[in-house]
Amino acid sequence: MTQGTSQGTNGESTWLGGGEGTEPHVDDRPLSAAASLGDDVLDEIAQRVLWTATAIVDAANRGRENTSGVKAGGHQASSASMVGIMTSLWFSELTSADRVSVKPHASPVLHAINYLLGDLDESYLPRLRELGGLQSYPSRRKDPDTVDFSTGSVGIGATAPIWAAMSHRYLRDRDQDMPAGGRFISLLGDAELDEGAVWEAITDPGVRQLGEITWIVDLNRQSLDRIIPDVQIKRLVGMFEAADWQVLTCTWGRRIEEVFARPGGELLRERLETMPNEEYQRLLRARPQELHERVLGGDAPAELERLLGEFEPREFAQVIRDLGGHDIGLLLETYEQIDDSRPTVVFAYTVKGRGLATEGHPQNHSAMITAEQLSELAELSGMDPEDPWHRFEPGSAAARRCEEAAARLARPAVPAPTPVDVPAELPWRPKAVGSTQAALGRVLSDLLRAAPDVAGRVVTLSPDVASSTNLGGWINKTGVWSVRDRTDWFADDAERVLKWTEGSGGQHIELGIAEVNLVCLAGELGATWSRWGRPLIPVATVYDPFVSRALEPWSYGMYAGGQSILVGTPSGVTLAPEGGAHQSITTPSIGLEQPECVAYEPAFTQDLEWCLLAAMARIGRPDGESAYFRLSTRPVVQALAAVPEDPMLRERRREQAVAGGYRLDDTTPGEEDVTLVGVGAIMPEVLAAAERLREFGVTAGVVCLTSPDLVFRSLQARGSLSGARAGGIVDVLFPEERRAPLVTVLDGHPHTLTFLAGVRGDRIASLGVSMFGQSSGMEDAHRLHAIDAESVVRAAYDLVGR
Incomplete structure (x- = not known):
């Protein structure tokens, strides 16, 4: 009796099968995964892809030493169900202009195909999930072979081609030399359709016009833990059709259609199509000798019984496995039906684990076939387990097909992006009183006049909050971009404030209220420099309380190489009347912790201008990174910033603001009794507290942080592990000669700044927001959360012992 292994709850391998009635199929030997009709060469290649993908996972788990007790893992069954689909695409359908997102658990199939195409060195094949080897899931930046989209965040990678297609359209509207695009294809598992991100994407109004989008769903009707208990295809079809997608279905292969x-x-068709998913999966696990009885049931019509009698048990076992997703010829015929005027989804029925001894088993998700079963698969595939990576014989039909596909898929090198000089500051001074949120719109509008080349690369986007995040002036000057030009029915309305002219020349993209769509599009707009050599500067605005909702897909975009600027505004409890539902607490800490992103929270509008321009200069380049800005609607007197007039001192202030912060005091070394550290919109309270303390004879130094994130990085770089010397911004702000207790204050969670106690070993009192707020006036909100000036004074008094 053959067996397979699966990951148990304790992290050890468990066995599949082994009990009475659970024997696997077909005389203890796996069936070939190749279809019996169609292109014999493609079928041969598919069998080799199945072998190579399976051997890649096997080598990771059994082929190398492992002393950790943690198995390497991998997904042989999930890969096997995709073999026919991916073989049909890479070896017959795709062009060099096409871009494909591959479902996470099918990464071994992608690497197997790339190896057969000559795009991956053999040395990587035994190194799945090894340091410096192949990644666990497809990764654009970390895998050594061609990967178009990073996946692994279920549902997010599936939607990425939508936003890449939209980004390509945006570029084409601006650059006539932009290479023509091909198809943007997502290969996803049916369980991924449970993710809300998928439905947010397909229902966006702009998506329905992207005819270059094609999704192919691996409909194996199994998720990680179970067989999906209900037949959902009709519901899924209806949902896609309601979003105006073309829906194509590959249910049965051509061999079984001949039987039907x-x-x-027709009786056999009805029987198979009306049985529950679980019953069909059980047929796959039954011995061939049992199948006639299981299909007939108790009182089957005589005509159905006669039909089944025409087949030997092993032959009938092959027939019931003939699903459309494994029939390469049928898949190719289906691709010819794709309507280029709208997005298309293809539902391809498959068997999870097709061609493996574990096929169809309810717990085969991370199952490993045994060494004996691997040998049987090798025999079916014409391979030798001792020489697992042997390519097709030179000159053979399969080898020639691989060579033809490799030539067809060869891409020209991506041109190096043309750098653009972002100014360090703009020639106009900010208003006397203003908020950082209002200044955002001012900086973008002024950029059009001061640096049109830079402004031409900026594309703003928002989820229906453009006006409330102060993008109105920018939009009036640049217009709204849409996939197709639209009639402006309000052009003759004299009372209109925002001129929503929509067409191919706009620079703002307005999405529906879906933060996930927003950051996914921002990530792909921010990846155009590496995809096509055309850098853009995406600036996405969102209400700061909803940054958490958008965080995972935005983080995915950065992992995949997308560089963008996310502006969260309004923030904190300072927008007091809106109440707790619109008051962000944890976002300052989130910004500090996010890899490949600099988080800023400037207090003053001049600081925002400097930091935003610096962030733009870091977008769209190999060594670049994203940025997150936390802004406020609170009007602040800008004279409090005390920006120096002297050019040299002003430049020094700018450099420090961009680096993470600066001091706002006139104390001399040794005089400081306490240091007050503030961030963002709470700085007026910090400065008022410092003045109040001076009245009481307490000398307070004041530090204004524009980026706790960069200050923390400076502290980390000073550590012994990095070997860096002292002298970064952290030592400028907190020099040894000014040692004093610290009171830190921000409109966010207080733990964000507690790391400052480790700079010099100072005592610290951290003030901030650690509970849900409620509607109130701003002053009441600050008192409620103890971030008002009086609370700062009390904390300072406690620290200095007065």
Whole structure:
């Protein structure tokens, strides 16, 4: 009796099968995964892809030493169900202009195909999930072979081609030399359709016009833990059709369709299509000798019984496995039906684990076939387990097909992006009183006049909050971009404030209220420099309380190489009347912790201008990174910033603001009794507290942080592990000669700044927001959360012992 292994709850391998009635199929030997009709060469390649993908996972788990007790893992069954689909695409359908997102658990299939195409060195094949080897899931930046989209965040990678297609359209509207695009294809598992991100994407109004989008769903009707208990295809079809997608379905292969055409065939079709998913999966696990009885049931019509009698048990076992997703010829015929005027989804029925001894088992998700079963698969595939990576014989039909596909898929090198000089500051001074949120719109509008080349690369986007995040002036000057030009029915309305002219020349993209769509599009707009050599500067605005909702897909975008600027505004409890539902607490800490992103929270509008321009200069380049800005609607007197007039001192202030912060005091070394550290919109309270303390004879130094994130990085770089010397911004702000207790204050969670106690070993009192707020006036909100000036004074008094 053959067996397979699966990951148990304790992290050890468990066995599949082994009990009475659970024997696997077909005389203890796996069936070939190749279809019996169609292109024999493609079928041969598919079998080799199945072998190579399976051997990649096997080598990771059994082929190298592992002393950790943690198995390497991998997904042989999930890969096997995709073999026919991916073989049909890479070896017959795709062009060099196409871009494909591959479902996470099918990464071994992608690497197997790339190896057969000559795009991956053999040395990587035994190194799945090894340091410096192949990644666990497809990764654009970390895998050594061609990967178009990073996946692994279920549902997010599936939607990425939508936003890449939209980004390509945006570029084409601006650059006539932009290479023509091909198809943007997502290969996803049916369980991924449970993710809300998928439905947010397909229902966006702009998506329905992207005819270059094609999704192919691996409909194996199994998720990680179970067989999906209900037949959902009709519901899924209806949902896609309601979003105006073309829906194509590959249910049965051509061999079984011939059987359905025989007398009694419609009865067999009805029986198979009306049985529950679980019953069909059980047929796959039954011995061939049992299948006739299981399909007939208790009182089957005589015509159906006669039809089944025409087949030997092993032959009938092959027939019931003939699903459309494994019939390469049928898949190719289906691709010819794609309507280029709208997005298309293809539902391809498959068997999870097709061609493996574990196929169809309810717990085969991370199952490993045994060494004996691997040998049987090798025999079916014409391979030797001792020489697992042997390519097709030179000159053979399969080798020639691989060579033809490799030539067809060869891409020209991506041109190096043309750098653009972002100014360090703009020639106009900010208003006397203003908020950082209002200044955002001012900086973008002024950029059009001061640096049109830079402004031409900026594309703003928002989820229906453009006006409330102060993008109105920018939009009036640049217009709204849409996939197709639209009639402006309000052009003659004299009272209109925002001029929503929509067309191919706009620079703002307005999405529906879906933060996930927003950051996914921002990530792909921010990846155009590496995809096509055309850098853009995406600036996405969102209400700061909803940054958490958008965080995972935005983080995915950065992992995949997308560089963008996310502006969260309004923030904190300072927008007091809106109440707790619109008051962000944890976002300052989130910004500090996010890899490949600099988080800023400037207090003053001049600081925002400097930091935003610096962030733009870091977008769209190999060594670049994203940025997150936390802004406020609170009007602040800008004279409090005390920006120096002297050019040299002003430049020094700018450099420090961009680096993470600066001091706002006139104390001399040794005089400081306490240091007050503030961030963002709470700085007026910090400065008022410092003045109040001076009245009481307490000398307070004041530090204004523009980026706790960069200050923390400076502290980390000073550590012994990095070997860096002292002298970064952290030592400028907190020099040894000014040692004093610290009171830190921000409109966010207080733990964000507690790391400052480790700079010099100072005592610290951290003030901030650690509970849900409620509607109130701003002053009441600050008192409620103890971030008002009086609370700062009390904390300072406690620290200095007065």
